[in-house]
Amino acid sequence: MxxxxxxxxxxxxxxxxxxxxxxxxxxxxxxxxxxxxxxxxxxxxxxxxxxxxxxxxxxxxxxxxxxxxxxxxxxxxxxxxxxxxxxxxxxxxxxxxxxxxxxxxxxxxxxxxxxxxxxxxxxxxxxxxxxxxxxxxxxxxxxxxxxxxxxxxxxxxxxxxxxxxxxxxxxxxxxxxxxxxxxxxxxxxxxxxxxxxxxxxxxxxxxxxxxxxxxxxxxxxxxxxxxxxxxxxxxxxxxxxxSLCIFEHIYFARPDSIIENEVVHECRKRAGAFLAEQAPVDADIVIGVPDSGLSAAQGYSEYSGIPQDTGFIKNKYIARTFIKPTQDSRETAVKMKLNVLKNVVRGKRVIMVDDSIVRGTTSGRIVKMLRDAGAKEVHVRISSPAFTWPCFFGTDVPSRDQLIANKLSVKETADYINADSLEYLSLENLHKIAPNSTCSFCDGCFTGNYPIDVSHLL
Ligand code: SF4
Structure with missing residues (x-):
């Protein structure tokens, strides 16, 4: 999410x-x-x-x-x-x-x-x-x-x-x-x-x-x-x-869209499968964070053989009209958007697949919700590499100082969000999620290598 x-x-x-x-x-x-x-x-x-x-x-x-x-x-x-x-x-x-x-x-x-x-x-x-x-x-x-x-x-x-x-x-x-x-x-x-x-x-x-x-x-x-x-x-x-934005395939686009010869859902499934190969872990269930984590969770589950289940129910009606709570009750904001199916996660070792971690606060809140619901272990798998640079091409990936991956190591981030383990999709695997694509990709927010000179904006 x-x-x-x-x-x-x-x-x-x-x-x-x-x-x-x-x-x-x-x-x-x-x-x-x-x-x-x-x-x-x-x-x-x-x-x-x-x-x-x-x-x-x-x-x-x-x-x-x-x-x-x-x-x-x-x-x-x-x-x-x-x-x-x-x-x-x-x-x-x-x-x-x-x-x-x-x-x-x-x-x-x-x-x-x-x-x-x-x-x-x-x-x-x-x-x-x-x-x-x-x-x-x-x-x-x-x-x-x-x-x-x-x-x-x-x-x-x-x-x-x-x-x-x-x-x-x-x-x-x-x-x-x-x-x-x-x-x-x-x-x-x-x-x-x-x-x-x-x-x-x-x-x-x-x-x-x-x-x-x-x-x-x-x-x-x-x-x-x-x-x-x-x-x-x-x-x-x-x-x-x-330089198609590769984050379209990970998160922005709808899974049923086809972009440059690739069905977005299939790209997300591949990302999940690569994560399972990259970072296997003993667990009881795989759950995706809606919406874009769901296809990636399916890919993780299919590759690993660990069953996928529905761990979260998303409130579809929240969107723009929601009055955002004050800073100290942001947890409520996440809870309004997502609810955990407690009977699914209670007593289980859970692999939670999500699309990205930006500042780390939302991920931390979601992991807390799983633990509060009784999950025994929470292993977080992210279907994109860590954000380390901002985006200047139409998304709001924020400045470097706001990105958690620039402040903490992967292990420190896992501790910060209270996950038992954490793994991001590797850059190498990111570039394998759309093998049938008819174009090349921008990965600037993950590498700092932008297709256009943006030095005046950094
Ligand atoms: S910098 Fe990142 S979010 Fe922006 S266009 Fe490139 S890949 Fe997409």
């Missing part, structure tokens, strides 16, 4: 015969795990862009009446978690921008590492920013490039050449829907279809939710333009070394 948050989720659809806003609503519900702070949908009707967005979960923000007013032939949507920019309503996306060539709507997932530099330059040329999000910087850059470009997709490409960092982008103009993925491919972005509709989504689980077919991943650096139902792909910026 990582203390970390997903970045954002984007969705776009060209569907002149259907109900793009309605479809986007269902797809955003399927992508809700990527952001629970706010969401929005923008539609294109007769070359005009209309939108509705607010803070809250998708089913809190939208209702039938609102959706029925969002008629159009194409739509883009967004679910947000703020890793850059504040938690204000203005930062909720899609961002709609009026400029000299018309109107643009933009949904963006990821963090840009040279925002400050570009923003400074734009401000010196008269730009006034209304939000604190990277997305507005991207939007301004595209709008500025559009003035001297022959087309909006050309402007997107020129803007992409300036941008460093993670961005899976959807841009809707009066006539076109454009999907673009940064040349490193940090964040996933997929292409799907349903009858005559063309669809883009952060994860393929959104296609399943709307009965669409997954066609392929958008290539790192690729720009796909849809105009009057015709699709064009520009691959001029493709071909560099890709």
């Amino acid at each position: 990582a203390e970390l948050h997903e970045e954002c989720g984007v969705f776009g659809i060209y569907d002149p015969e259907g109900n793009p806003a309605g479809t986007t609503y269902y797809a955003l519900v399927a992508l809700q795990h990527r952001g629970q702070e706010g969401c929005g949908i923008a539609v294109n009707r007769d070359r005009e862009i209309y939108q509705y967005k607010d803070q809250g979960l998708v089913n809190e923000v939208f209702n039938e009446e609102i959706l029925s007013k969002l008629k159009g032939r194409m739509a883009i949507g967004h679910v947000r978690y703020s890793t850059a920019g504040g938690k204000t309503r203005e930062n909720v996306q899609p961002l709609v921008l009026r400029y000299i060539k018309g109107t643009l709507a933009i949904s963006h997932n990821g963090n840009i590492t040279n925002t400050a530099e570009i923003k400074h330059e734009l401000e010196h040329n008269g730009a006034i920013f209304q939000t604190t999000s990277d997305t507005e910087v991207i939007a301004y850059l595209i709008a500025r490039e559009r003035i001297t470009s022959t087309s909006i997709e050309e402007a997107v490409k020129r803007a992409m050449k300036r941008l460093k960092g993670a961005f899976s982008l959807l841009v809707m103009s009066p006539n076109k829907l454009i999907a673009a993925r940064d040349p490193w491919g940090f964040r996933p972005l997929s292409l799907g279809k349903r009858d005559n509709a063309v669809i883009f989504a952060s994860e393929t689980c959104a296609f399943d939710a709307i009965d669409a077919e997954f066609v392929r991943d958008i290539r790192p650096g690729e720009i796909i333009t849809l105009e009057d139902g015709e699709m064009r792909s520009d691959t001029e910026l493709c071909g560099g070394k890709s």
Whole structure:
């Protein structure tokens, strides 16, 4: 149960015969795990862009009446978690921008590492920013490039050449829907279809939710333009070394999603199996910490032969609306999210599989819950290596001084969280969890080797 948050989720659809806003609503519900702070949908009707967005979960923000007013032939949507920019309503996306060539709507997932530099330059040329999000910087850059470009997709490409960092982008103009993925491919972005509709989504689980077919991943650096139902792909910026965030496979993505030819659930199972090989231990049961620890626990169990059981029940309804307790009752916060099945763990030697340890406090509380429930031994197995560096590409892996692995050894961490033993997935095995993948990976938060120079941010 990582203390970390997903970045954002984007969705776009060209569907002149259907109900793009309605479809986007269902797809955003399927992508809700990527952001629970706010969401929005923008539609294109007769070359005009209309939108509705607010803070809250998708089913809190939208209702039938609102959706029925969002008629159009194409739509883009967004679910947000703020890793850059504040938690204000203005930062909720899609961002709609009026400029000299018309109107643009933009949904963006990821963090840009040279925002400050570009923003400074734009401000010196008269730009006034209304939000604190990277997305507005991207939007301004595209709008500025559009003035001297022959087309909006050309402007997107020129803007992409300036941008460093993670961005899976959807841009809707009066006539076109454009999907673009940064040349490193940090964040996933997929292409799907349903009858005559063309669809883009952060994860393929959104296609399943709307009965669409997954066609392929958008290539790192690729720009796909849809105009009057015709699709064009520009691959001029493709071909560099890709760096998909490997933590998508460990934690961020939904287990039923397919990213770069790998089913996320299978990657997690492999991580669990590698852990069992790396760090075997005599025990009675294997339990996973929901949600992402469950697939890894299955892998551990299958490899080790130690039966897997359900040790925790997760409260699914807690999310954003939960009033967070004060510091001294944080234990209550964990208990509100997770409950131990006491009869399962009582008197047992338990292997607890979780996706990560960040600061160590949450892990300590979960181990305590197992002990309070009567577990005889608790052996913690983590399906990722130890975090030792922050992330600058759209997740909230925090600064080095907050990461427990930079303060304590593995043995000391085990003592700190009161586990009988602790083992992280080795770096070597991390890179074996997705053997069928069509891309390379970023592992910066585990190694400090970032695919982009971030020395100005460290
Ligand atoms: S630094 Fe870590 S969390 Fe950030 S993109 Fe790279 S692998 Fe993912």
